[in-house]
């Protein structure tokens with residue numbers, strides 16, 4: 001664990017400890033609405049972070065901040081997920097798609113890779 | 127992620143009580159539900175997971191999550207009847223009905239998350255109970271699978287076998303519901319200095335047929351929500367009488383929905399739901415204030431929500447004694463779950479036990495919720511084997 005990831009973990013702990021598991025965050029979450037499983041809901045992922053489970057599942061979020069808009073406790077949920085992604089990257093646990101996307105940005109200046117006119121590229125979710 | 131970690135999100139609900147799931151399943155058909163009941167011995171049913179009494183918390187059990195059974199099966203707009211699967215979220219249903227100018231009128235504050243199945247199981251009420259009552263009143267028919275794996279069509283006369291049973295008799299799979307025309311509502315908010323005037327103002331609106339909710343916020347709740355440190359009464363009208371309309375109306379309704387979470391956020395995360403008669407409200411509120419217990423609630427129907435810190439068991443006990451003295455009910459809408467079993471009176475307990483035994487003799491469904499099963503599930507299975 002690097003100092004950066006340790007610090008990020010501390011910050012995340014502070015953010016998620018305010019969650020009272022009311023579940024109201026689920027009401028605007030497009031990821032939950034599509035997959036309909038608690039584990040991908042903002043509440044589910046917040047519970048995982050509370051227990052310090054850092055996993056690829058944290059990428060299952062569009063960072064739309066719908067949950068933050070609804071969260072009655074005013075928790076910056078998406079901000080916690082963003083920081084958690086940082087931890088995942090620092091600790092080498094990011095997704096293959098993320099690695100490929102970053103490589104594409106470095107090589108081609110865009111997340112999709114080499115642009116061939118008329119050819120559709122694979123899309124990645126950040 | 128390890129299998130055990132994947133189950134963490136299913137280990138609790140809005141009660142914050144922690145249990146442990148051994149597996150989670152997402153049935154999509156009656157056949158799958160029957161299969162699961164056939165195979166598993168200890169099942170916890172889950173809808174939106176907004177129970178405040180630990181109803182959806184598993185204890186060494188398989189979580190059966192109904193979230194993926196969320197279809198609208200049929201709408202008869204002319205006769206105002208809809209048939210839905212149990213996992214549909216109330217707001218999803220009402221958003222769909224909006225284009226037909228219809229709505230399901232019972233509305234708990236958790237409307238963006240709670241499912242129709244969960245509402246039926248808990249017989250949820252909510253802000254508009256003064257006009258629309260509780261969920262059961264709006265059910266025409268249910269389809270359910272009981273703990274024996276039997277598929278049942280439950281008619282109006284037998285609804286109590288499932289509605290209000292909090293999942294201890296079996297799984298509600300789908301429901302045929304009555305609807306109401308969608309109404310444009312307005313609201314007025316009254317900022318009030320004394321409990322006497324609160325009671326007086328509420329009384330003025332209580333019997334008005336056009337009033338669909340009368341909500342109270344105490345001084346603590348009001349100031350947490352950014353209002354003046356006074357009592358506030360929110361009165362909702364089903365006509366143009368309210369001063370706040372459109373966006374202003376929406377703002378106040380959102381504010382009201384944030385009452386409990388705002389209190390929970392400062393440590394008052396244990397919520398109760400006693401029901402007392404309107405006449406006793408002032409005395410009850412005075413007691414709560416003397417004990418420094420913040421509260422809000424559905425004053426129109428006498429369901430008050432006092433909130434407590436997690437370590438205030440004695441205060442809760444004292445409050446229950448007062449509720450009993452006022453001949454009120456310990457739970458008005460959240461149900462019994464695992465935290466209020468001891469307060470069920472013996473007559474109710476006997477009735478519930480009888481219904482439970484009829485539908486789920488092996489105690490497979492929501493074991494030890496509402497009533498104690500008394501025996502371990504394994505022992506019951508052995509007993510059933512012996513009987514055969």
Ligand SMILES: Cc1cc2nc3c(=O)[nH]c(=O)nc-3n(C[C@H](O)[C@H](O)[C@H](O)COP(=O)(O)OP(=O)(O)OC[C@H]3O[C@@H](n4cnc5c(N)ncnc54)[C@H](O)[C@@H]3O)c2cc1C
Pocket residue numbers: 022023024139140170171172173174175176177178180181182192212213233234235236239240241242243244245246247248249250251252253292293294296297298299386387459460492495
């Ligand atoms: C912020 C907040 C505000 C709330 N406001 C209100 C309110 O105003 N009024 C009110 O009445 N309640 C309120 N509640 C409590 C809760 O939302 C209701 O009890 C709701 O009906 C539960 O629905 P659910 O889908 O979340 O069910 P869950 O919490 O998942 O389950 C509740 C119970 O029903 C059982 N169950 C769920 N689905 C089924 C099914 N298909 N078949 C059989 N059993 C099933 C579960 O096993 C459990 O015992 C509130 C909760 C929160 C967090």
